Amino acid sequence: MKRYSRFLTLYLICTLIIAGVFPVKATEETTPYPIITTSNSIEGWPSGPEIFSGSAVVMEAETGTVLYEKNMHQQAYPASITKILTAILAIENCSMNEMVEFSDEAVFSVPRNSSHIAIVPGEFLTVENCLYGLMLASANEVANALAEHISGSIDNFVNLMNKRAEELGAVDTHFNNANGLPDEEHYTSCYDMAMISRAAVSNETFIKINSTTSYMIPPTNLQVEERPVNSLHPLLIKGSRHYDGCFGGKTGYTTVAGNTLVTFAKRNGITLICVVMQSDSQNVYEDSTALLNYGFDNFSKYNIAENETKFNLQGSGFFESANSIFENSYPQIGLNMDGFVMLPSGALFSEAEPTVEFRNNSESETDSDVMADIIYTWHGHYVGRTTLDVTSTTQNEFSFTSNTSVKEAETGTTAGTTDEKETKAAEQKKFLTINVWHLLAGIIGISALIGLCYLYSITRQQRERWKRIHRQKRRLRSIERKRRRRKYYPTRKLR
Numbered sequence: 001m002k003r004y005s006r007f008l009t010l011y012l013i014c015t016l017i018i019a020g021v022f023p024v025k026a027t028e029e030t031t032p033y034p035i036i037t038t039s040n041s042i043e044g045w046p047s048g049p050e051i052f053s054g055s056a057v058v059m060e061a062e063t064g065t066v067l068y069e070k071n072m073h074q075q076a077y078p079a080s081i082t083k084i085l086t087a088i089l090a091i092e093n094c095s096m097n098e099m100v101e102f103s104d105e106a107v108f109s110v111p112r113n114s115s116h117i118a119i120v121p122g123e124f125l126t127v128e129n130c131l132y133g134l135m136l137a138s139a140n141e142v143a144n145a146l147a148e149h150i151s152g153s154i155d156n157f158v159n160l161m162n163k164r165a166e167e168l169g170a171v172d173t174h175f176n177n178a179n180g181l182p183d184e185e186h187y188t189s190c191y192d193m194a195m196i197s198r199a200a201v202s203n204e205t206f207i208k209i210n211s212t213t214s215y216m217i218p219p220t221n222l223q224v225e226e227r228p229v230n231s232l233h234p235l236l237i238k239g240s241r242h243y244d245g246c247f248g249g250k251t252g253y254t255t256v257a258g259n260t261l262v263t264f265a266k267r268n269g270i271t272l273i274c275v276v277m278q279s280d281s282q283n284v285y286e287d288s289t290a291l292l293n294y295g296f297d298n299f300s301k302y303n304i305a306e307n308e309t310k311f312n313l314q315g316s317g318f319f320e321s322a323n324s325i326f327e328n329s330y331p332q333i334g335l336n337m338d339g340f341v342m343l344p345s346g347a348l349f350s351e352a353e354p355t356v357e358f359r360n361n362s363e364s365e366t367d368s369d370v371m372a373d374i375i376y377t378w379h380g381h382y383v384g385r386t387t388l389d390v391t392s393t394t395q396n397e398f399s400f401t402s403n404t405s406v407k408e409a410e411t412g413t414t415a416g417t418t419d420e421k422e423t424k425a426a427e428q429k430k431f432l433t434i435n436v437w438h439l440l441a442g443i444i445g446i447s448a449l450i451g452l453c454y455l456y457s458i459t460r461q462q463r464e465r466w467k468r469i470h471r472q473k474r475r476l477r478s479i480e481r482k483r484r485r486r487k488y489y490p491t492r493k494l495r
Contacts, residue, residue, distance in 0.1 A: 039066065043380075049291065053278055055276075056275065057069045060271065060272060064169075064195070065383050065384055069191070072191040077182065077186065078180050079180045080250060080260070081275075085196050086143050091205050091206055093150050094149070096205070099124045100146060104121045105144070106148055110141045115137060115138040116139050119141050133227070135250065137230070154178060162174060172188060173187070174186070180254070191275075193277075207248055215228075233251055236248065236249060243288075244267075246263060246264065247265065249274075258279055259276075261274075263292065270296065270301050302384075333388060340384050342384060357372060371389060374388060
């Protein structure tokens with residue numbers, strides 16, 4: 001009996017140890033991905049750093065290119081990084097001056113030992129002040145109050161969260177609350193949080209609030225004193241862990257989730273989103289710093305329209321064009337100027353392989369001017385995309401230049417990197433842009449002025465002629481009068 005008891009005790013101890021090491025909600029049914037899937041397996045891709053955290057991803061925000069990944073699709077508990085989506089929905093569905101009332105449910109459903117800013121039931125805060133409390137102090141009762149304000153109940157808000165997450169590209173996520181407190185049905189992945197964060201970094205209101213390091217929430221109807229709230233993100237605030245270029249992000253921690261961290265950073269026109277999950281307080285910041293350094297040090301961003309030569313449609317003859325100076329002399333489709341790719345530093349743009357996917361916009365007016373999507377891969381790895389757009393607007397401006405390339409004269413661009421383009425444009429670009437309509441108006445104005453001068457000259461000559469005729473007539477009349485006086489009053493001869 002004692003031997004059985006010792007065996008049972010040993011079995012329970014082993015079970016507890018395993019449960020502590022693997023606190024993640026990940027099973028074969030919910031995680032159909034390899035346990036370890038890293039970007040190091042891509043041919044020719046820069047080798048990424050070894051990190052402690054169980055899962056991580058580094059994504060370029062504008063293109064959505066994954067620069068580094070480790071178990072990025074593995075489902076795990078997110079903790080408070082959930083609040084990024086809560087904030088996005090609040091910004092999208094509310095005005096900043098709306099008043100939010102805190103209910104008993106919103107306040108008392110939050111454990112007192114979790115993050116909060118001591119709101120009491122019946123208190124009112126504006127949506128803007130709620131967002132500062134949510135993103136800086138990670139206040140859980142604020143997340144609940146915003147959820148109730150937006151959707152009427154937390155359950156309804158959860159449905160909205162899952163719908164919006166799917167729209168933003170999430171594939172491994174199911175949210176079950178607005179604040180990220182432990183819940184077996186509340187999980188996501190690093191990849192999904194990066195996709196959700198892309199919407200955050202493109203939202204000016206979100207970035208304004210999220211990049212603030214300290215804020216004072218003013219007095220409310222039930223609180224006479226101000227509430228100071230401060231950012232908890234060590235890579236954002238000044239200190240030993242501060243990261244140059246960091247402009248936002250969100251921390252998270254629960255016992256079952258461990259430490260989670262989302263970081264936004266920008267350098268040299270490249271915006272990176274770094275998501276780290278299943279980590280601890282000793283390694284989560286070091287891992288994030290190493291991953292951001294890896295992204296900035298090993299990759300470059302290329303504008304597709306400035307470098308692509310495979311889709312040069314000028315003079316192709318496949319599309320209508322006009323030869324008149326008053327109409328567009330180029331094909332009326334072209335590459336979107338806002339498309340980019342991310343490639344390893346030193347790689348040639350021509351190494352990226354494009355794939356064209358034509359659209360059928362006959363049933364939808366959305367993006368009706370987009371003819372096709374062009375998706376770029378590098379050794380099979382997605383690196384960016386752009387669109388082929390219909391540009392039916394008539395061009396009325398023409399460039400006159402000594403450069404041999406008409407396209408360079410129009411856009412001021414050359415092939416190569418952005419820095420090379422700017423240097424060459426500054427050194428070589430010498431051309432004059434003339435607006436045809438302004439030129440035409442000038443010609444008409446000058447012609448009208450000449451016409452007026454001509455008419456004035458003619459009328460002046462006519463007036464001079466009329467004056468001569470009148471003088472002659474007066475002179476003739478004067479002579480005739482004199483002649484008549486001599487006839488009727490002849491002069492007597494003197495004797």
